[in-house]
Amino acid sequence: MEAEPGYTVGCGVEVPVVRDGEVWAVGAVILDRAGRAAFAQRRSGGRRLFPDCWDVVGGHVEPGEGLLDALAREVREETGWRLRHVRRFLGTATWTGDDGAGLRHEADYLVEVEGDLDRPALEWSKHSGYGWFGPDDLERLKENRAPGEYLIHDLIARAVRGPGLGGG
Secondary structure: OOOOOEEEEEEOOOOOOOOOOOEEEEEEEEEEOOOOOEEEEEEOOOOOOOOEEEEEEEEEEOOOOOOHHEEEHHHHHHHEEEEEEEEEEEHHHHHOOOOOEEEEEEEEEEEEEEEEOOOOOOOOOOOOEEEEOOOHHHHHHOOOOOOOOOOOHHHHOOOHHHOOOOOO
Protein backbone atom coordinates (compact mmCIF):
# COMPACT_ATOMS: atom_id res chain seq x y z
CA MET A 1 0.00 0.00 0.00
CA GLU A 2 1.29 3.44 -0.86
CA ALA A 3 1.21 5.77 2.15
CA GLU A 4 -0.64 9.06 1.90
CA PRO A 5 2.23 11.55 2.33
CA GLY A 6 2.43 14.65 4.40
CA TYR A 7 0.60 14.11 7.67
CA THR A 8 2.07 14.52 11.12
CA VAL A 9 1.14 12.75 14.33
CA GLY A 10 0.83 14.46 17.69
CA CYS A 11 3.06 13.47 20.58
CA GLY A 12 1.67 10.52 22.49
CA VAL A 13 -1.01 9.59 19.93
CA GLU A 14 -1.73 5.88 20.41
CA VAL A 15 -1.90 3.49 17.48
CA PRO A 16 -3.39 0.11 18.48
CA VAL A 17 -1.66 -3.10 17.44
CA VAL A 18 -3.52 -5.00 14.74
CA ARG A 19 -3.37 -8.77 15.23
CA ASP A 20 -3.64 -11.34 12.45
CA GLY A 21 -7.21 -12.21 11.61
CA GLU A 22 -8.72 -9.05 13.12
CA VAL A 23 -10.90 -6.77 11.01
CA TRP A 24 -10.15 -3.09 11.65
CA ALA A 25 -11.72 0.19 10.66
CA VAL A 26 -10.62 3.75 11.32
CA GLY A 27 -12.61 6.91 11.92
CA ALA A 28 -11.66 10.57 11.62
CA VAL A 29 -13.40 13.24 13.65
CA ILE A 30 -12.71 16.39 11.64
CA LEU A 31 -13.26 19.72 13.37
CA ASP A 32 -14.09 22.99 11.66
CA ARG A 33 -11.43 25.71 11.64
CA ALA A 34 -12.78 27.19 14.89
CA GLY A 35 -12.74 23.79 16.60
CA ARG A 36 -16.41 24.08 17.61
CA ALA A 37 -18.13 21.62 15.27
CA ALA A 38 -17.33 18.21 13.81
CA PHE A 39 -18.03 16.92 10.32
CA ALA A 40 -20.36 13.97 9.74
CA GLN A 41 -21.87 12.50 6.62
CA ARG A 42 -25.17 10.70 6.21
CA ARG A 43 -24.89 7.18 4.81
CA SER A 44 -27.19 6.55 1.85
CA GLY A 45 -30.44 4.73 2.55
CA GLY A 46 -29.44 1.85 0.29
CA ARG A 47 -26.32 0.96 2.28
CA ARG A 48 -26.40 -2.44 3.92
CA LEU A 49 -24.48 -1.33 7.02
CA PHE A 50 -26.10 1.52 9.02
CA PRO A 51 -28.34 2.89 6.22
CA ASP A 52 -29.46 6.52 6.49
CA CYS A 53 -27.37 7.09 9.65
CA TRP A 54 -24.80 9.75 10.40
CA ASP A 55 -21.17 8.63 10.35
CA VAL A 56 -17.67 10.03 10.69
CA VAL A 57 -15.22 9.82 7.81
CA GLY A 58 -13.51 6.45 7.77
CA GLY A 59 -13.65 2.88 6.71
CA HIS A 60 -11.97 -0.48 6.66
CA VAL A 61 -8.22 -0.95 6.86
CA GLU A 62 -6.92 -2.84 3.83
CA PRO A 63 -4.58 -5.85 4.26
CA GLY A 64 -1.02 -4.66 4.81
CA GLU A 65 -2.09 -1.06 5.46
CA GLY A 66 -1.27 0.79 8.68
CA LEU A 67 -4.10 2.36 10.68
CA LEU A 68 -2.97 5.96 10.12
CA ASP A 69 -2.30 5.41 6.42
CA ALA A 70 -5.83 3.97 6.14
CA LEU A 71 -7.10 7.07 7.94
CA ALA A 72 -5.35 9.36 5.44
CA ARG A 73 -6.69 7.32 2.51
CA GLU A 74 -10.26 7.36 3.81
CA VAL A 75 -10.20 11.13 4.43
CA ARG A 76 -9.03 11.67 0.83
CA GLU A 77 -11.53 9.20 -0.68
CA GLU A 78 -14.57 10.35 1.29
CA THR A 79 -14.06 14.13 1.33
CA GLY A 80 -11.30 15.13 -1.11
CA TRP A 81 -9.47 16.72 1.82
CA ARG A 82 -5.93 15.80 2.85
CA LEU A 83 -5.04 14.59 6.32
CA ARG A 84 -2.65 17.14 7.79
CA HIS A 85 -2.31 16.23 11.47
CA VAL A 86 -3.49 13.42 13.75
CA ARG A 87 -4.19 15.39 16.88
CA ARG A 88 -5.52 12.87 19.41
CA PHE A 89 -6.49 9.21 19.76
CA LEU A 90 -10.16 9.10 20.77
CA GLY A 91 -10.31 5.42 21.60
CA THR A 92 -11.15 2.02 20.25
CA ALA A 93 -14.60 0.54 19.81
CA THR A 94 -15.47 -3.07 19.09
CA TRP A 95 -18.74 -3.68 17.32
CA THR A 96 -20.65 -6.07 15.11
CA GLY A 97 -22.52 -4.61 12.17
CA ASP A 98 -25.83 -5.81 10.82
CA ASP A 99 -24.15 -6.90 7.56
CA GLY A 100 -23.02 -10.34 8.70
CA ALA A 101 -19.30 -9.54 8.45
CA GLY A 102 -18.67 -10.20 12.15
CA LEU A 103 -16.64 -8.44 14.81
CA ARG A 104 -14.78 -5.23 13.94
CA HIS A 105 -12.34 -3.09 15.86
CA GLU A 106 -12.34 0.63 15.18
CA ALA A 107 -9.67 3.18 16.09
CA ASP A 108 -10.94 6.77 16.08
CA TYR A 109 -8.87 9.94 15.90
CA LEU A 110 -9.34 13.68 16.14
CA VAL A 111 -7.66 15.11 13.05
CA GLU A 112 -6.92 18.29 11.13
CA VAL A 113 -7.29 18.38 7.36
CA GLU A 114 -6.39 20.61 4.44
CA GLY A 115 -8.95 21.55 1.84
CA ASP A 116 -12.13 23.55 1.35
CA LEU A 117 -14.21 22.63 4.40
CA ASP A 118 -17.27 24.22 2.78
CA ARG A 119 -17.10 21.86 -0.21
CA PRO A 120 -16.33 18.25 0.67
CA ALA A 121 -16.11 15.94 -2.33
CA LEU A 122 -18.46 13.26 -0.95
CA GLU A 123 -18.81 9.83 -2.47
CA TRP A 124 -22.42 10.47 -3.48
CA SER A 125 -23.00 6.79 -4.25
CA LYS A 126 -22.38 6.08 -0.56
CA HIS A 127 -23.49 9.28 1.19
CA SER A 128 -26.59 11.43 0.82
CA GLY A 129 -25.51 14.53 2.73
CA TYR A 130 -23.23 16.04 5.33
CA GLY A 131 -23.28 18.48 8.20
CA TRP A 132 -21.26 20.16 10.90
CA PHE A 133 -22.28 19.24 14.44
CA GLY A 134 -21.59 21.40 17.48
CA PRO A 135 -22.71 20.85 21.08
CA ASP A 136 -26.25 22.07 20.28
CA ASP A 137 -26.67 19.74 17.26
CA LEU A 138 -25.63 16.41 18.78
CA GLU A 139 -29.13 14.91 19.12
CA ARG A 140 -29.42 14.78 15.30
CA LEU A 141 -26.60 12.22 15.29
CA LYS A 142 -28.98 9.72 16.95
CA GLU A 143 -31.38 9.73 13.97
CA ASN A 144 -32.24 6.22 12.72
CA ARG A 145 -30.25 4.59 15.52
CA ALA A 146 -31.61 2.33 18.23
CA PRO A 147 -30.99 3.20 21.90
CA GLY A 148 -27.51 2.04 22.81
CA GLU A 149 -26.23 2.45 19.22
CA TYR A 150 -24.85 5.92 19.73
CA LEU A 151 -21.18 5.37 18.88
CA ILE A 152 -21.05 8.28 16.41
CA HIS A 153 -23.00 10.61 18.71
CA ASP A 154 -20.76 9.79 21.66
CA LEU A 155 -17.56 10.06 19.62
CA ILE A 156 -18.42 13.50 18.23
CA ALA A 157 -19.75 14.66 21.61
CA ARG A 158 -16.39 13.81 23.22
CA ALA A 159 -14.57 15.70 20.49
CA VAL A 160 -16.63 18.90 20.54
CA ARG A 161 -17.08 18.98 24.33
CA GLY A 162 -13.76 17.42 25.30
CA PRO A 163 -10.77 19.11 26.88
CA GLY A 164 -7.60 19.91 25.03
CA LEU A 165 -9.04 20.50 21.58
CA GLY A 166 -6.56 23.24 20.90
CA GLY A 167 -3.54 21.12 21.85
CA GLY A 168 -1.82 18.36 20.08
